[in-house]
Amino acid sequence: MFLMDKLQLLLCFHCHQPLGNFDWVFEESYQRSYQPLLQTISQHPRLKFSLHYSGLLYDWLASHQPDYLALLKKLVKRGQIELLSGGYYEPDFSLIPFEDKIGQLELLNNFIKQNFGRPPLGAILPGRACEAQLPKIFKKLALEYTLIDEDYFPQSSFLAPARPSFFTTEWEGETLFVFPIKRQLSESLGHQAPEELIASLKRINQAQPGSLIVLVTDAEKYNSPDYLTALFSLFAANTAWLDLTTFSLLLEEPSPFGLVYLPLDPKSHNFLMGCPAANNLHKKMLEVSSQLKTAAAAKSLFGKHEREQEISKARCHLYQGQGGTAYGKGIHHNHLRQAAYEQLILAGLELDKIKHGNRPFVELTVSDLDKDGQAEVVLANNVLSLYLSPKTGACFELDYKPKAVNLLSTLTLDPAPKSVCSFVDQLLPDDGRPYAFLPNRKTGEVGLRLEKTGQVNGQQIKLQKSLTLLANQSIVAIEYELSGELDGLSLGIEFNFNLKFVEPLPVVKLVDEAEGFTVLLELNQVAALTTYPVETVAHDGAKIYQGVKLLFCWQLAGTHWPLKINLRIE
Incomplete structure (x- = not known):
């Protein structure tokens, strides 16, 4: 009263x-x-x-x-x-x-x-x-x-x-x-x-x-x-x-x-505009939610009870992955960001079961995932999902499904939290032009070919790279072909992982001790390797370890230069 x-x-x-x-x-x-x-x-x-x-x-x-x-x-x-x-x-x-x-x-x-x-x-x-x-x-x-x-x-x-x-x-x-x-x-x-x-x-x-x-x-x-x-x-x-x-x-x-x-209140959306790391996580969440809505609306004549259970599990993981802290100021905390990715990946696994059962598969999707008006490409099988941006030619997310972890969930403050990508090429000038891209689909195999040309020291240089993913394998095959007057030039390729660096060349090894798996990088050309810790700074000034940056460098020569890299998880 x-x-x-x-x-x-x-x-x-x-x-x-x-x-x-x-x-x-x-x-x-x-x-x-x-x-x-x-x-x-x-x-x-x-x-x-x-x-x-x-x-x-x-x-x-x-x-x-x-x-x-x-x-x-x-x-x-x-x-x-x-x-x-x-x-x-x-x-x-x-x-x-x-x-x-x-x-x-x-x-x-x-x-x-x-x-x-x-x-x-x-x-x-x-x-x-x-x-x-x-x-x-x-x-x-x-x-x-x-x-x-x-x-x-x-x-x-x-x-x-x-x-x-x-x-x-x-x-x-x-x-x-x-x-x-x-x-x-x-x-x-x-x-x-x-x-x-x-x-x-x-x-x-x-x-x-x-x-x-x-x-x-x-x-x-x-x-x-x-x-x-x-x-x-x-x-x-x-x-x-x-x-x-x-x-x-x-x-x-x-x-x-x-x-x-x-x-x-526009604050949350404005934060996404200024924070690519949070925006990537948010758009992944929206994509999972959309896929779940489609799966829930589809009719099934067989296995209705099992399907409903998988829908329910996927929805539970999605809701957990929507916890707001990681989409705001908590984005720079590795454990909070990774926890959100984990739940969204687990939701995706349940949706994979609905779509493919327990069968090995490969699929390729081209869509505007981050809603910036330009296409992104996803190469996926039952073990990995690889998110690629033709705009930059880089990979901004790599999900290892058996452990429900995004291996590339690292960021820097530049000045806002910014995702750090992998397969980043350092040769051609950044002129704002995207890579030309061609998706490839074959039986049991999907891939993406990227190509870009530019002037380096007055010479026209063409860079081509292809990424391939096979069904039921935890291997990404990357092939480079460079052409033009290459004498005196150097190629750098940058990788960033939310992992601990362990062993250098010839086979680079990174480990996740808590989850018990290893990432191997195998190269067919000897390279110089420099490593850096990826860190951010907390509000109290303490450094927060985000992961490790690997920068491989090669001295080029001639008019044609090939390179093969295998990224393998075991």
């Missing part, structure tokens, strides 16, 4: 760990933050709170700390805690397809209903930003409200209520309650002394009696129960003018201020 003379405080704690984070981080966050938070809440039964947990954290708690979930269920049952839904794997909703938005929300809705006895009435999304389609999506799932940062609300006089309140928004006739989050006050929690927060809230209510204030704070900020104990004790001591409530209680008698249309 809305009490006109009291300040209505809706305090929501957000609890989340990203896909790929280390288990010790989960455990440390539990001991330092999640467990003290819930214990402190249980000691103040008259105070009400809202909590949001991502599905990934629910999964970890269920397997590592089941007693915690039992206490959470008890507090939900007695009406002290309201659980908010969201995307199960915490995706950035502005970056995933419409059907996946519904699927991610539905997954967490069902988990909350099955484990805590009541369905959620609202959801909070990463970034606390708005999506125009949210009212329609939420209506499908019986969700009534969401929380949006106040910065997204238009600052105009006709939208200025006499006291802080909440609103409705609409899309194609469907409505949704939206609660503005006091961003600056939320950010001060955990840093500002509890007495100062209480004083700030009291000033708001004295100026505008009956105000409604929404605060959202990350639970991981609170590394000691002392702050929360002091804060909750002050809440309890000020109930004469302060009422901690929940969204569902408030909406029993809803009184929104009015209708509002909120602007879309």
Whole structure:
């Protein structure tokens, strides 16, 4: 019930760990933050709170700390805690397809209903930003409200209520309650002394009696129960003018201020524009989602049950691979980026089973994967997928399917996170012209031929290279042919791997000790080899190892010069 003379405080704690984070981080966050938070809440039964947990954290708690979930269920049952839904794997909703938005929300809705006895009435999304389609999506799932940062609300006089309140928004006739989050006050929690927060809230209510204030704070900020104990004790001591409530209680008698249309948040898409590494990952996710949608819509007369199981597995991997951290600032963390690739590759493996069964295969696809208006080429078999850009003549992704790893998931900061490719030719000037390309399909074999000409030291030089992939083999065969007046020129070929360099020429060996496989580079021409660590710098100045760069160099002579390289994984 809305009490006109009291300040209505809706305090929501957000609890989340990203896909790929280390288990010790989960455990440390539990001991330092999640467990003290819930214990402190249980000691103040008259105070009400809202909590949001991502599905990934629910999964970890269920397997590592089941007693915690039992206490959470008890507090939900007695009406002290309201659980908010969201995307199960915490995706950035502005970056995933419409059907996946519904699927991610539905997954967490069902988990909350099955484990805590009541369905959620609202959801909070990463970034606390708005999506125009949210009212329609939420209506499908019986969700009534969401929380949006106040910065997204238009600052105009006709939208200025006499006291802080909440609103409705609409899309194609469907409505949704939206609660503005006091961003600056939320950010001060955990840093500002509890007495100062209480004083700030009291000033708001004295100026505008009956105000409604929404605060959202990350639970991981609170590394000691002392702050929360002091804060909750002050809440309890000020109930004469302060009422901690929940969204569902408030909406029993809803009184929104009015209708509002909120602007879309372009930050995520702008980040993709300036960060090729995140853009490549995002476009791979969209491609997997599109393939899954096609597979799910196809009819099958035989093996229907097995097909549905594979679709379900693929969807689960896709949803995990949509976790938003790796598509934003987390992109420069190797373990977070690789975890997203792993799930997307696993989703692709399930789709391979639907399409090819357990039979060896090869396939070649030409499409605009990164949506820049120019074609990319994918050579794939049941072991490898090779992503090639005729624009640069390089390979920007190499998936080793038995281990679900992208061997080229390395990046530099130049100045934004930028993917580092392999098969990069260093001879012809970079004049912006793409390579001419010719895809080749044969029985049990696919390939791509790339060709480019240019002036080097006043001489016309032609560079041709072919990449070939055979069915059921973990070998990429690369052949070069250079022609023209080559005397005095040198050719460099650059490889970048998310691996550890072990042995130099004549056969270069790189290993993944954790996964237990080796990458071999075999050359038929002796080369000079230089290696460099590929590193980025974290926010605290620490270096983050991304992988190793290999630069092979050959001195050229004559008018025709061939080269063969085999890349083999074992």
